[in-house]
Amino acid sequence: MRSNHSASRVVWTLTLCTSLALLGDSTLYAVLPSYHPAVGIGVVQVGWLLSMNRLVRPPLNMLSGWLSQRLGPRTPYIVGLSIGALSTIGYSLCRGFWPLLAMRALWGVAWALLAVSAYGLMLDVTVESTRGRLAGIYTSISYFGGALGAMGGGFLVDALGFSPAMFILGALSIGASLLALTLPRTQHLPARHVAPGVSLAWRPRLQAWAHALRRLDARLWLVLALSFAHRFLFAGVFYSTFGLYLQQTLGESLHVGAAVIGVASFTGTVLFLRNVVSVLVGPGLGYLSDVLGERSRVLLLGEVLGVAALACLALADSLWISAAGVLLAAMAYGIVPPMLVSWMGDLTRTGARGTIVGGYQTMGDLGSGVGPLVAYALAAAWGLSAVYGLGAALCALTVPLILLVRSRAAGRAPLAVADHGAHGA
Known part of the structure; x- marks a missing residue:
């Protein structure tokens, strides 16, 4: 039986890492509407940049869930944090609409990986008697940390300029990736063994999915x-x-x-x-x-x-x-x-x-x-x-x-x- 102390430590680590990962994204929402000329984009393009990460996420969330189930949530979470740090540093290096749009799409991939796997890891290390409180801590404080970071990021952009500020926020995201290495591994489903020359046909797999959905609680x-x-x-x-x-x-x-x-x-x-x-x-x-x-x-x-x-x-x-x-x-x-x-x-x-x-x-x-x-x-x-x-x-x-x-x-x-x-x- 896992201890409450161990579960609390994991959840607080997840909370801090996710808060740090959100800094770059949250800061963009705060500063792009007014700083868009500095990065070489028009006002109409701001909307696309702020929406692109959401547009790419829906089809990737299920893939992220499948990876968490096969590999355990720890690995996709760390990979997501690392990709997120790369995208935030990319904001500091890119100019113009298309390069920044690519970085926003990359952040969408990162968030699909880390958001789904963070929930999975948090649920894995908690039990029913502590899950509500710890889920409340992670869900509310991680997003609050991102909002607080947006305020700090806005001041940082005003003081240093867009590129230096984003580079600093990216460095903090790298720190989150390193901190996440302390997270535990949890149980996952072993990959199904398939004999050489035997493929998993798509029709039986779809039928299995449909059967599972019909039986879903x-x-x-x-x-x-x-x-x-x-x-x-x-x-x-x-x-x-x-x-x-x-x-x-x-x-x-x-x-x-x-x-x-x-x-x-x-x-x-x-x-x-x-x-x-x-x-x-x-x-x-x-x-x-x-x-x-x-x-x-x-x-x-x-x-x-x-x-x-x-x-x-x-x-x-x-x-x-x-x-x-x-x-x-x-x-x-x-x-x-x-x-x-x-x-x-x-x-x-x-x-x-x-x-x-x-x-x-x-x-x-x-x-x-x-x-x-x-x-x-x-x-x-x-x-x-x-x-x-x-x-x-x-x-x-x-x-x-x-x-x-x-x-x-x-x-x-x-x-x-x-x-x-x-x-x-």
């Missing part, structure tokens, strides 16, 4: 669906439209006493504070799910808070109601992803969860990618209040869905097995 289907829904509504709709929402609500600036704060600065500050709230909420509610021994109860709380958040934004006629909506959204964001990851870990076996984790990440990427497109199309026709109201209604549908799946699964034994002996030195 309904709770895992629910986790995948909720991953899409949550990322669609919050990483997609809310995150991408919040600046526009504040501009329409407050105008171009906000007067606080004698000070005048630009809406862009205020948006960045509010979204940063949202990350702070998520960090405060995630580990605590994860621990509560460990104590209760039931992820779905805390997950229901997160979904209800999400409904309330979007409803506040839809009905807001004052700054205070808007602030309440942001606070509730931050709490939902701190609860739902850790609960989904923890529940997925409870329902899958050590060494055999790679493809499910890859599917989870793919559904989330699709949701966050489609969300902004749908939100802006509907906002142009109906307005943002209607978009948030529709989002609240869709989020509300997740509550009876969770209750239905939970009632049908009542009394069924969890699928997770063999928590002991899962990792070596």
Whole structure:
């Protein structure tokens, strides 16, 4: 049986490594809109550069999950960190649209490898009694570290220039790759032996996949669906439209006493504070799910808070109601992803969860990618209040869905097995 101390050390190492890996990507989101002339690109090309990494990820997530299942998650994670460091250093060396686009695609490959394998490794080294708290630590703090790094990266670019700043951030990412070498190896499925001259025909393999999908636990289907829904509504709709929402609500600036704060600065500050709230909420509610021994109860709380958040934004006629909506959204964001990851870990076996984790990440990427497109199309026709109201209604549908799946699964034994002996030195 692995010790809590050992699992905590692994999760904190993963958290630090992932935070360092995110520095370059997060900084680009902060500085490219204003620094694009310095790297030889136009304003329209900024959107493509910031989207390319997401466009390449969905087909790679499943491959990353398969690699984690065959090799163990440690190796793909270290490779992903190394590729990410290479892409960040590449930002400092490249000029012009096409070279930078190639570096962004390379970062997409890196993130597909390290995000999926990090979840797999975190789930492998935890047990049900600690998984909620440790998943809350990893999920909330690693992304908070990236957001904090974006602020520092922005100051670094202002002080030193784009290329030197990116080189420094790339060096920090190399440090993350070296730190990841201390992570343990965990169980994985051995590669199937195939006799010489015998090929694995594609038709039987597809039939086997279809059979496995038909037998997949309904709770895992629910986790995948909720991953899409949550990322669609919050990483997609809310995150991408919040600046526009504040501009329409407050105008171009906000007067606080004698000070005048630009809406862009205020948006960045509010979204940063949202990350702070998520960090405060995630580990605590994860621990509560460990104590209760039931992820779905805390997950229901997160979904209800999400409904309330979007409803506040839809009905807001004052700054205070808007602030309440942001606070509730931050709490939902701190609860739902850790609960989904923890529940997925409870329902899958050590060494055999790679493809499910890859599917989870793919559904989330699709949701966050489609969300902004749908939100802006509907906002142009109906307005943002209607978009948030529709989002609240869709989020509300997740509550009876969770209750239905939970009632049908009542009394069924969890699928997770063999928590002991899962990792070596």
